[in-house]
Amino acid sequence: MEQDILPVEPPGCSSDDSSSIQEFIVKAKAALISVGIVRDTVLCNGKEGNKLSGRIVDSDMHDVGRFLNRLLGLPPNIQNRLFELFIKILELMVHNARSEGQFDSGIVDIKANIIELQGSPKTVHVDNLSGASTVLFTFTLDRGLTWEFAKDAFDERQKDGLGSASDGFYESRREWMGRRHYMLALEDISSGMYKIFRPAVGEALREMPLSELKSKYRKISSIEKANEGWKEEYELSAQQCMHGPKCKLGIYCTVGRRLQEVNVLGGLILPVWGTIEKALSKQARQSHKRIRIVRLEATNDNQRIVGLLIPSAAVESVLQDLSWDQAVDER
Numbered sequence: 001m002e003q004d005i006l007p008v009e010p011p012g013c014s015s016d017d018s019s020s021i022q023e024f025i026v027k028a029k030a031a032l033i034s035v036g037i038v039r040d041t042v043l044c045n046g047k048e049g050n051k052l053s054g055r056i057v058d059s060d061m062h063d064v065g066r067f068l069n070r071l072l073g074l075p076p077n078i079q080n081r082l083f084e085l086f087i088k089i090l091e092l093m094v095h096n097a098r099s100e101g102q103f104d105s106g107i108v109d110i111k112a113n114i115i116e117l118q119g120s121p122k123t124v125h126v127d128n129l130s131g132a133s134t135v136l137f138t139f140t141l142d143r144g145l146t147w148e149f150a151k152d153a154f155d156e157r158q159k160d161g162l163g164s165a166s167d168g169f170y171e172s173r174r175e176w177m178g179r180r181h182y183m184l185a186l187e188d189i190s191s192g193m194y195k196i197f198r199p200a201v202g203e204a205l206r207e208m209p210l211s212e213l214k215s216k217y218r219k220i221s222s223i224e225k226a227n228e229g230w231k232e233e234y235e236l237s238a239q240q241c242m243h244g245p246k247c248k249l250g251i252y253c254t255v256g257r258r259l260q261e262v263n264v265l266g267g268l269i270l271p272v273w274g275t276i277e278k279a280l281s282k283q284a285r286q287s288h289k290r291i292r293i294v295r296l297e298a299t300n301d302n303q304r305i306v307g308l309l310i311p312s313a314a315v316e317s318v319l320q321d322l323s324w325d326q327a328v329d330e331r
Ligand SMILES: [Zn+2]
Pocket: 241, 242, 243, 244, 247, 248, 249, 250, 253, 254, 255
């Protein structure tokens, strides 16, 4: 507010009417001074008349709780307008952070090319008080890309004449468990790096610099060979992780696996939160111990679910603990 320039229009003001905004700023400053958020005020003689200026001490700068508490000490009209302004600015910041990919809402979006509900959701708990139920959804995720999709993407790029000479299909120089891995690399014109598409896990989050692409992978000149390698990896990765059949984690390992099962507990969650937390804390793997809220959308019927992610390895023990709770409730 020191700069007298606000990123959003203050509530009750119009951008066509700068005097209404100036008036709001004067009132808001006076209010913030009266409750001690703005301190050490001095009166300055400026071109446009006298102006109050002050500062917000460092310890108050990041204390939203204290700020909101002090707002409660203001008369309702200016209190509401300041609160609305605060929310408007907060929304703008969240929006900007989200579009830059830097916003962490605590909710993880699960994305895949195909997300389908397996069978019908299973009721695992019914709350005695409200009659509301907790439901387990099991989804099958397919992260993979078919050869047809990859070939189309590559042909499209060639046709546009936008492609770089290094665009194309590659195989890994190293073998992993006796197999080479295949991928499609397409230059991202804006960054100069390469977007990587793999048969088992789709588009990589990270783009690859050309130097890394050249050192770890070899370009395949024969389209038949690329087709064969891609299809074989697509099929093999359906049920198997990239560590092969001898992986220590067995069926629960999902690294490089195309098809995955994802279990999400939805519906009424609060009454069972404690039980789930306890069941997850007994899990062997660190990443399975944390409660994670996830959001996903089925690709066949666009049903959206928000709920708690239950790692596959923990499903049985969570269900067991929940049914035990229910039995105790019903006694
Ligand atoms: Zn594995």
